[in-house]
Amino acid sequence: MSKKLKFYTDEHVSNSVVKGLRLRGVDALTTKEAGMLGADDKEHIAFAMKERRVIFTQDEDFLKLHSRGVKHSGIVYAHQRTPIGDIVRGLMLIYQVLESDEMKNHLEFL
Template sequence: MSNRIRFHLDEQVKSVIARELRRRGIDVTTTVEAGLRTQSDDAQLAFICQEKRVLFTQDDDFIRMASLMNDHPGIAYCQQGSRSIGQIIESLVLMYEVCTPEEMVGRVEFL
């Protein structure tokens, strides 16, 4: 397993967040790029588990789903409208800098 977190951004996340994370050298995929647009939350969860990517989402359905399992690669959650794009980017960069993929397994991080 890589020693750095790799992120996957859910469908409703602004594309500028992916662009800015990539500009900082962070490995990011998006729902649209992965061909998962309009797919179910279960399909999204299966993708992050297969790819071992921490999901960044603003969809609280994933919080419920995460409570039912403890082996997902991690979820970073931010309630829509509660943080600016800049604050979200800063929080994800900080998570990338201080957390390992192993530390994120089964964990939900609230931004």
């Protein structure tokens, strides 16, 4: 049985995104809250997989890892200049239409 998505944001993501998700009832965890500040990208992927969380990032390095076939629990990417409101709306749409099993090794662009 699939479950609702839980998000994990890397260091490049504004705390406003996390606040926006939480206000809408979404489970979102920051790198700082997870004690993962300074970790490399593969460590973030491993942590997210262990916690069954989809990574939301604005770091293109995660796109490279995905293209190399690195296994992950899901990645959502938005360009650095994407407005926070657009990010929250995009993440909410993904949250509403996809389940955690559908995001495994899947990449979504906002």
